[in-house]
Amino acid sequence: SLKMASDSPESLMALCTDYCLRNLEGTLCYLLDNETLRLHPDIFLPSEICDKLVNEYVELVKTDSIFEPHESFFTLFSDPRSTRLARIHLREHIVQDQDLEAIRKQDLIELYLTNCEKLTAKSLQTLVSFSHTLISLSLFGCSNIFYEEENPGGCEDDCLVNPTRQVLVKDFTFEGFSRLRILNLGRLIEGVNVETLLRPLASLAALDLSGIQLNDVGFLTQWKDSLVSLVLYNMDLSEEHIQVIAQLRKLRHLDISRDHLSSYYKFKLTRRVLNLFVENLVNLTSLDISGHTMLENCTIPSMEEKMGQTSIEPAKSSIAPFRGLKRPLQFLGLFETSLCRLTHIPAYKVSGDKNEEQVLNAIEAYTEHRPEITSRAINLLFDIARIERCSQLLRALQLVITALKCHKDDKNIQVTGSAALFYLTNSEYRMEQSVKLRRQVIQVVLNGMESYQEVTVQRNCCLTLCNFSIPEELEFQYRRVNELLLNILNQSRQDESIQRIAVHLCNALVCQVDNDHKEAVGKMGFVMTMLKLIQKKLADKTCDQVMEFSWSALWNITDETPDNCEMFLNYSGMKLFLECLKEFPEKQELHRNMLGLLGNVAEVKELRPQLMTSQFISVFSNLLESKADGIEVSYNACGVLSHIMFDGPEAWGICEPHREEVVKRMWAAIQSWDINSRRNINYRSFEPILRLLPQGISPVSQHWATWALYNLVSVYPDKYCPLLIKEGGIPLLKDMIKMASARQETKEMAR
Numbered sequence: 001s002l003k004m005a006s007d008s009p010e011s012l013m014a015l016c017t018d019y020c021l022r023n024l025e026g027t028l029c030y031l032l033d034n035e036t037l038r039l040h041p042d043i044f045l046p047s048e049i050c051d052k053l054v055n056e057y058v059e060l061v062k063t064d065s066i067f068e069p070h071e072s073f074f075t076l077f078s079d080p081r082s083t084r085l086a087r088i089h090l091r092e093h094i095v096q097d098q099d100l101e102a103i104r105k106q107d108l109i110e111l112y113l114t115n116c117e118k119l120t121a122k123s124l125q126t127l128v129s130f131s132h133t134l135i136s137l138s139l140f141g142c143s144n145i146f147y148e149e150e151n152p153g154g155c156e157d158d159c160l161v162n163p164t165r166q167v168l169v170k171d172f173t174f175e176g177f178s179r180l181r182i183l184n185l186g187r188l189i190e191g192v193n194v195e196t197l198l199r200p201l202a203s204l205a206a207l208d209l210s211g212i213q214l215n216d217v218g219f220l221t222q223w224k225d226s227l228v229s230l231v232l233y234n235m236d237l238s239e240e241h242i243q244v245i246a247q248l249r250k251l252r253h254l255d256i257s258r259d260h261l262s263s264y265y266k267f268k269l270t271r272r273v274l275n276l277f278v279e280n281l282v283n284l285t286s287l288d289i290s291g292h293t294m295l296e297n298c299t300i301p302s303m304e305e306k307m308g309q310t311s312i313e314p315a316k317s318s319i320a321p322f323r324g325l326k327r328p329l330q331f332l333g334l335f336e337t338s339l340c341r342l343t344h345i346p347a348y349k350v351s352g353d354k355n356e357e358q359v360l361n362a363i364e365a366y367t368e369h370r371p372e373i374t375s376r377a378i379n380l381l382f383d384i385a386r387i388e389r390c391s392q393l394l395r396a397l398q399l400v401i402t403a404l405k406c407h408k409d410d411k412n413i414q415v416t417g418s419a420a421l422f423y424l425t426n427s428e429y430r431m432e433q434s435v436k437l438r439r440q441v442i443q444v445v446l447n448g449m450e451s452y453q454e455v456t457v458q459r460n461c462c463l464t465l466c467n468f469s470i471p472e473e474l475e476f477q478y479r480r481v482n483e484l485l486l487n488i489l490n491q492s493r494q495d496e497s498i499q500r501i502a503v504h505l506c507n508a509l510v511c512q513v514d515n516d517h518k519e520a521v522g523k524m525g526f527v528m529t530m531l532k533l534i535q536k537k538l539a540d541k542t543c544d545q546v547m548e549f550s551w552s553a554l555w556n557i558t559d560e561t562p563d564n565c566e567m568f569l570n571y572s573g574m575k576l577f578l579e580c581l582k583e584f585p586e587k588q589e590l591h592r593n594m595l596g597l598l599g600n601v602a603e604v605k606e607l608r609p610q611l612m613t614s615q616f617i618s619v620f621s622n623l624l625e626s627k628a629d630g631i632e633v634s635y636n637a638c639g640v641l642s643h644i645m646f647d648g649p650e651a652w653g654i655c656e657p658h659r660e661e662v663v664k665r666m667w668a669a670i671q672s673w674d675i676n677s678r679r680n681i682n683y684r685s686f687e688p689i690l691r692l693l694p695q696g697i698s699p700v701s702q703h704w705a706t707w708a709l710y711n712l713v714s715v716y717p718d719k720y721c722p723l724l725i726k727e728g729g730i731p732l733l734k735d736m737i738k739m740a741s742a743r744q745e746t747k748e749m750a751r
Contacts, residue, residue, distance in 0.1 A: 009436075017049075017056050022067065029076065037072045039082060047086035050077060054088045061094045063405045063443070065450050066480070074099040080106055091115055097122040104129040112184075114368075115141035121148035121169045131176045138184035140208070140369060146172070146192050168192070175200040186210035186231075186369060195219040206253075210234060210369065217244050228283075229253040233370070237267040246280040254281065257290035257333050259372050271298050274321035282326070288333030288365075290351060290373070299342060311344045318342035335362045335373065353377075356384050360392060363399045367406055374403055375412035378420055385423035393429050397437060400424065404444040414452050418460035421445065425467040442468065442477060449484045455495050458488060462501040470508040471517075482509060482521050486529050503533065503546050507553035512684065518557050522564040530554050531571050538576065543584045551580075551593035558600040560685065565601045569610050573597075578619065588628035592680065595623065595636035602643040603688040611644060614654045621662050624669040631673045632680050638669050639708075642701035646692055666700045670707055678715060686720075686727050693732045696741035703746045706736075710749050 010018075020027045029037045045053075054077065060067040074095075077083045085103060087110035096118045108130045113119065119142050127137070139145055147166040168191050174180060180201055185194065186208050194214060198204070199222075206229035207220075213236055220227065227248050233255055235241070245254065254277070258265060269292045277284065300318050314325040319339055322329075325346055332347035334340035340352025351365050352358035362377040381396060390396050400420050407413040425433070425441055441464070449461045465481070468474060474481050488494075488502045506526070510518055530550040537547040554573075558565045577594050584590055598620075601607055611617075623637035641662060644651070652659045683689075692698075692705035709729065712720040724730070733750045736742055742750075 013052065014056075017052050018060075021053065021057055021060060024070065024073075035071075037070055037076060039076050043082060045083050047084040050083045050085050051087050054085065054090075058090055058094050062091065062408065063447060065447065069094065074102040078102045078105065086110065088112070089114070093118050095119065097126070100126045106130070107133040109133055110136040112136075112138040113140070113142050113145075114138060116145070117141070117143050119145045121146060121172070124169060124172050128176065131174075131178075131180075133179065134177060135179050136182035137177075137180060138186075138208075139188070140184045140186040140210070143187065143189055146189060173197050173200050177201060181205040181226075184208035184210075184231075185212065186233075188212050205229065207231070208233075215240075217241055220244055221247050224248050225250060227251060231255040233288075234258050234262060236265065242273055242276065246276050249280060250283060251281045252283050253286040254284060255286075255288040255333065256292075257288040257335070258292060259370070260291040260293070260336050261372075265293075268293050269298075270294075271321055274298060274319075275324065278321055278324040284325075285329055286331040287329060288331070288351075289339075290333040290335035290337060290362075292337055294338065298339070312346050312348065313344075314346040316344045317346045318344040319346070322346045331361075331365070333362075333365065334358075335366075335377065353380050356381070356388075356391060356396075359384065360395055360399060363403060367399070367403045371403075371407045371410045371413050374407075375410070375416050378403060378413065378416040382416055382420040382423065385420055390424065390429070393424065393432050394437070397421075397424050397433070397441065401440050401444050404448065408447060408451055411452070411454065411457075414448050414457045415454070415460070418445065418448050418457050418464065422460055422464045422467065425464055427467070438468065438473060439476065442474065446477060446480055446484060449488075455498065459495065459498050459501070462488070462498060462505060465505055466501065470505065471511070471513050474509065475513075478509070478513075478517060479520060479524075482506070482524060482526070485509075486524055486526060489529050489533060490525075499533075500545050500549075503530075503549040503553065506530075507549045507556060510553060510557040512682075515561050518559070518561045519563055522557060522561065522567060526557055527554065527564055527567040527573075528571055530557075531568075531573060531576060534576050534580070538579055538583060541583060543580075543587050543590055547580075548587075548589050548593060551590060551597060555593050555597040555600065558597055560600070560603070560688070562604045562607070565604050565607055568597070568601060569607060574610075574616065578615070581619065588633070591623070591626065592629040592632045592636070595633055595640065596681070599636045599639045599643075602640040605647070608644055608647060609651070609653075611640070612651065612653050614656050617641075617644075617654060617662065618657060621657060621665055624665050629680060631677050634669050635673065635681075635708075638666055638704050641666055642692060642698070642704040643688075645698035646695065646701045648697045663698075663700050666704070670700075670704055673707070673711075675707070675711055676715060677711060679712065683712065683720070683723070686723060686729060690727060690729055690732055693729075693736050696739060699741060699743050699746065702736065702742055703749075706733075706746050706749045709733075 024037060025031055028043055029039055032038045057073060061069045077085055085106040085108060088108065089112040091114040095113070095116050097120055100119070100123045104126050111130060111134060123145055144166070146169050148169055150165050150167040170193070173196060177200070181203065182205060183201070187210060188194070194209065194212065198219070203226040204223045205226055207227065208231040210231055210233040217240075220230070221244060224247055228250055230245070230248060230251055230253070232241070235256070237256060269289060277287070298319055298321060300320055312328040314323055314328060317323045317325075319342060329347040331349045332345060334345070334350055334352045336353060339345075340350060340358055341354045349361050350358050351362035353362070359377055359380045363374055363381065366373040366377065378400060381400070384390060385396070400417050403413055404417040421441060421444070425438070445461045445464050448457050452458065465474070471478070485502045485506050488498060489506070510521060510526070530553050533546060533550045537543065554568060558568060577598065580590060580594060602611060620637045620640050624634055626633040626637070645659075645663065649659055686709065689705045689708050692701045695702065709724060713724055737747045737750050
């Protein structure tokens with residue numbers, strides 16, 4: 001079912017929601033006075049649509065860097081006569097007091113506010129407007145919602161000396177919230193009296209008090225007939241707590257887990273405590289005791305363990321107290337406890353660190369509210385993916401993607417998550433992944449690169465991108481990827497390995513793509529960035545992969561793109577070319593890349609006059625004799641000169657060397673090449689070569705062009721014969737055979 005889920009296309013509802021949010025002005029809204037969004041007066045939307053719009057908006061602001069938030073977005077939902085809201089999930093700094101205030105007339109049933117640190121006590125007052133309808137409320141991590149700003153003295157001068165102070169609100173309670181059944185107060189700040197706050201609630205069904213320290217939880221017994229779920233994650237427990245919990249006989253889900261790294265913790269779990277839970281909480285289907293130290297041995301001696309198939313039957317349980325269960329638990333949290341490694345665990349789903357299944361269960365269970373635990377679970381997954389093979393690949397990928405999206409600013413999760421993605425997307429898993437899933441991976445990788453300048457995250461993200469087919473798979477985010485990579489390469493202090501990977505990616509991205517892509521990337525500063533890298537390497541006198549990739553990238557990006565060729569010349573590209581030639585006379589790959597690039601420059605008629613200097617022409621003429629990289633360097637040098645010759649004797653504005661002398665050397669070079677040479681070059685179009693055929697001004701250029709075509713179609717007929725025909729090469733060759741000025745050997749070859 002997971003495969004199906006990840007493969008199926010987006011629903012029409014999801015596509016429409018996304019489109020409307022990205023184009024609010026063109027769809028649901030108009031702009032009032034050029035700034036405030038207003039809903040068109042004839043629009044009426046039910047809660048099924050409005051809830052999705054709000055929740056998806058929050059998701060987009062959080063995970064899509066290109067998406068622009070709107071100041072007045074929440075005001076679109078201020079009037080229940082045209083828009084209805086029922087169940088909304090708001091998170092982090094995206095939501096402020098005025099946003100909640102804007103929707104106060106709505107009859108909300110479910111309101112989740114997760115880590116909304118910008119909300120203050122003003123929002124507590126707004127909550128009261130929902131009190132008659134609210135069934136489910138979460139204030140998890142809203143650390144300032146019980147603070148109001150107090151202005152002491154109230155006089156102007158004094159205020160400058162003593163700015164607003166935050167004061168804890170003590171008098172708020174859930175009085176009047178008659179329908180509230182589900183409440184999450186996780187990470188509530190110290191000083192709020194939880195007992196007083198909750199006393200007015202008649203029948204709570206689920207309560208989450210994660211991270212709150214309460215010495216006395218006796219007040220919980222007032223809901224002993226209604227409470228089915230209780231979460232006390234990271235609460236310091238004592239014998240009193242245990243006695244109270246044992247009285248909550250209706251509990252189906254109990255979570256007393258803890259982060260074993262968080263602080264010193266006196267309480268130890270014993271056999272007796274677990275026995276007490278099993279005997280008293282007869283409806284229990286889910287129990288989480290992750291992170292606890294066992295004071296005594298709760299396990300059955302291994303001699304007594306029934307061997308054979310692992311069993312979830314309580315009677316065979318390796319954990320003694322659980323032999324008293326009537327049936328296996330649906331979920332048992334044992335992450336970072338010794339118990340998860342036992343043979344027989346009486347639960348359908350176990351979170352732990354023993355194997356892939358347990359680790360994935362842990363990531364799934366803890367991602368939303370416990371990033372500190374999740375990052376350690378993802379680290380375990382990373383080891384599994386690196387060392388063994390992942391058997392639940394799609395589930396693993398989905399979970400890591402969710403965690404990275406959910407905790408975009410959590411360094412630990414970004415580091416471990418990006419590392420795990422690298423191993424989960426490599427080639428051996430390729431077949432199992434849909435286009436949609438691979439695109440999701442690319443999105444979170446780019447998010448990570450954007451929000452984290454940290455070296456490890458950047459390296460992991462770049463490495464993960466190398467697992468994709470470039471440019472094809474990155475085409476849908478083409479601009480953004482290039483911007484991010486150039487950003488990395490433009491940093492003043494650079495990590496060698498990241499630099500190498502980033503240049504490699506840049507080169508791959510501009511290889512075999514359309515000219516408009518190349519022009520766009522050129523405008524982003526691509527040419528300048530590569531020349532700066534080359535400059536740095538020259539200063540260090542090193543010719544490494546970065547140097548070669550940078551020239552290769554310039555060769556690719558200037559292919560049939562005159563604007564980029566011009567930029568190369570304007571940013572002193574020729575000066576660097578000469579210096580590299582002089583500094584690294586033996587580097588064949590380098591020479592080939594540089595001359596390939598100059599071949600592109602020479603194809604642009606308007607730029608050729610800039611190549612017309614004694615120094616450049618001498619260098620090109622001398623390279624005709626080069627044996628570097630087979631015939632490639634000589635061939636490219638001859639190509640550059642062929643285009644220059646094609647402008648005729650009157651364009652030859654130099655005394656030395658003489659035009660005739662260079663022509664003679666060109667003929668000699670072409671005659672020395674093996675016509676069956678295999679090639680290190682890739683033509684997307686023959687147009688620049690074909691334009692040298694129908695002319696009599698430079699027979700040697702005509703000959704070079706004919707040789708090039710003959711070699712390519714004879715060595716690679718399947719690839720290049722169709723291209724020659726498609727681009728109209730045949731009639732051009734036929735006409736050339738009839739030309740009086742063409743050399744006999746050129747005609748032979750053309751025939």
